[in-house]
Amino acid sequence: MAALSVVAALGVAPVARAGEFVRADCRTVVKPTDALRFDTDEHLRWYKRFWTGTCDHLTFCFPGSPNWNDIVGKLLVKGGPAEQPALLPKACRLGQLIGLEWAKDKDVQKISTKDLKVFNNILEAAGDPLKGVEAVDAKARALASQPARAAASQKP
Numbered sequence: 001m002a003a004l005s006v007v008a009a010l011g012v013a014p015v016a017r018a019g020e021f022v023r024a025d026c027r028t029v030v031k032p033t034d035a036l037r038f039d040t041d042e043h044l045r046w047y048k049r050f051w052t053g054t055c056d057h058l059t060f061c062f063p064g065s066p067n068w069n070d071i072v073g074k075l076l077v078k079g080g081p082a083e084q085p086a087l088l089p090k091a092c093r094l095g096q097l098i099g100l101e102w103a104k105d106k107d108v109q110k111i112s113t114k115d116l117k118v119f120n121n122i123l124e125a126a127g128d129p130l131k132g133v134e135a136v137d138a139k140a141r142a143l144a145s146q147p148a149r150a151a152a153s154q155k156p
Contacts, residue, residue: 020032020033020034021033021048021051021052021054021069022051022069022092022095022096023051023069023072023073023092025072025088025092026072026088026091026092026095029088029089029092029093030092030093030095030096031096033047036096036100038103039104039105039108040105042058042105043103043104043105044103045057045058046058046061046102046103046104047099047100047103049061049063049067049103050067050068050095050098050099050102050103051067051068051069051095051099052067052069053065053066053067053069053070066116066120068095068098068099071091071095071120071123072088072091072092072095075087075091075123075129075132075133076088076091078129079128079129079130083128083129083130086130087129087130087133090130090133090134090137091129091133094133094136094137094140097137097140097141097144098111098116098119098136098140101140101143101144102115102116110143110144110146111140111143111144115139115140115143118139119136119139119140122135122136122139123136
C-alpha cells in the first residue's frame with residue numbers, strides 16, 4: 001500500500017494489469033507479465049489476446065482459438081507424460097517470445113499473424129511436438145532478430 005501511495009504522490013501511474021493470464025504451469029518458467037516491458041497498454045492487451053483468446057477493447061480482434069494457453073495444452077497431450085518435462089518449458093518460453101513480438105504495433109512487429117499461422121501449421125504437422133516446438137523456436141528467433149519491417153510492407 002505504501003508503494004502505491006508513493007506512486008500516486010509522484011504522479012506516475014502504473015500500467016493497469018488485470019492479473020496473470022498465462023497458464024499456471026507456464027508461470028514457473030516465463031517472466032511474470034508484470035515484469036515484462038510493453039510499449040503501450042494496447043501492446044499488453046494484444047499480448048493477453050495471444051495467450052487467452054480474449055479481446056479486451058481491441059480493434060479488429062477476433063476472440064477465441066488459437067491462443068497460446070490452448071496450444072500448450074494440445075502440445076502436452078500430444079507429447080504425453082514422457083515428453084512433458086522437456087516440452088512444457090520450451091513451449092511456454094516460445095509463447096512468451098512470439099507473443100511479445102506479435103503483440104507489438106503492426107508498424108514495428110517482426111512476427112505477424114501470417115507467421116502465427118505458419119507456426120501453428122508446423123506444430124500441428126509435427127509428429128514429435130518437441131521437434132515442432134524447436135522448429136518454430138528457430139523460425140521465431142530468426143524473425144525476431146531481423147531489422148524491423150517497413151510499415152509499407154505490413155499492408156496487404
